[in-house]
Amino acid sequence: MTYRCQIKQPISEGTKVTEDQSVAMARTTKNSEIIQLAKQLKGTPWCEEYERMISGMLYNPLHPPLLAGRHRARCLLHKYNNLDPNSKPYDELMATQQEMLTDILGKVGPGTFIEPPFIPDYGCNVVIGENCFINFNCTILDTSLVIIGNRVQLVPNVSIYSAGHETSVLSRIKFVEFGDPVYIEDDAWIGGGSIVTKSIRPYAVAMGAPAKVVKKLQTVEEELADPNNAYRNMPDRQ
Template sequence: MLAGEMYMPWDAELTKDRIQAKEHCFQLNQTSPTQTIARQDIIRALFSMTDEAWIESPFHCDYGYNIRFGKGFYINHGCTLLDAALITFGDNCLLAPGVVISTAGHPLDATERASGLEFAKAITIGNDVWFGANVTVCPGVTIGNNVVIGAGSVVTKDLPSNTVCVGSPAKVIREIE
């Protein structure tokens, strides 16, 4: 799975790991925003990291342990990160409401897809990236440093540093000085 090869997501070990992550997400989503210490403890357990992040509820992910982030990481309401492969964020990354980042994909061949097989490709995000509301990031993408991605954009290919990108598929509309 982590190597980008086809895998069966209903494997017993993967299913156990997803259930554990969903339990953490459920706990986080049921914890009051004023219970900041409890929320940070759940976030640390979910991501198997000691770094702090601020995550608004509801939040969902597949495994948690395949998500890495730097300092100043913020996820707004209603975001989903499907982390069958590694998702790496640099410092100061901000996700607006409704962002979906998915490393998981399915075969184009209908018979193969119906068998339940999936693939996953890592996603890498640089420092100082801001995702507008309802942005979708597809498997295998790399986003450079200091990138602003406009609301509703669909990122299907790599985006260069110091740019504003919008659309479906997302394209550079201007450079940031």
Template structure:
């Protein structure tokens, strides 16, 4: 018997993103995101309960401003004192780990999905996903985009508006599109 599309996704293989099981998981995430984005801040807490329940890890001292968006939630692991400013989007089709004390500015986007280059296969929903790992005490400026397969080292700084297409060394500062060390 062949693997399900969800199993292929989790294994980092090519899979069809139009799968009914994956659709149902995205619906759960949309509902949790809606709760987070619409609850009164006094009732929401640092992360709305439904959203926190989806995450792989979300300690009590992690904080996500609204609005926020994610694809599944189940692939997101936040460390202690992680801060995501308003407008962050995490398309977590693969693992996204954000280390302790890291801060993401407003409108930071993380994209794990990579769609097929062949138009017919892309139209059929074929994609593969690459994880993102952000170390401890990383600062990512507003509007930055982090692509799948990237690892950002501890203490690194990503300048606002940068597009990160490859790994960043510990303690490095990068800016631009594509992001380069300065």
């Protein structure tokens, strides 16, 4: 798989939107692109309600395969978040954590590390690219897919929500929910305590609740071409 995360999804037919084109309500049709992406992921609780869920349609969160999927995540996360650091040397511990992450997440690239505690809802709907660092206490409600590109950094206490609810009280009584995918593209940086509910473009610094882009970073090529850049002559880390 190529871990480069590209946001090229226009708002599709069947999605109700407000004037500013932000998603306001659940979709009325399945999202074939998201479904095809999900077929590449590990551990998905595949069923009709799962397809509706990741597509952004109203779905039943109490459907047994979805309950089993969340239970699977809780079991794997209990082991990951409670791994005893005294049990083995740091290099063996990190190797064990990396192996656990490949079971928890739908896909994860090499060089990516997540500090525990880490709290995704399903885990299988999360894709993370190469050489990312996610600091302590990250929560991901991956009702739909959450796709994180390469070299992304998340400061402590970041939350990413692809889950949504109608404001209707009756919808809550009926136990129906919906989601909307979140993409965080390559080289983005998310500030501490941020709540990410919308997609973030590459080389963006985003922060706040909800997270908003506050700065556009130079590309790697631009930094290397800048004679005043303090990092360009440093040796690469192996």
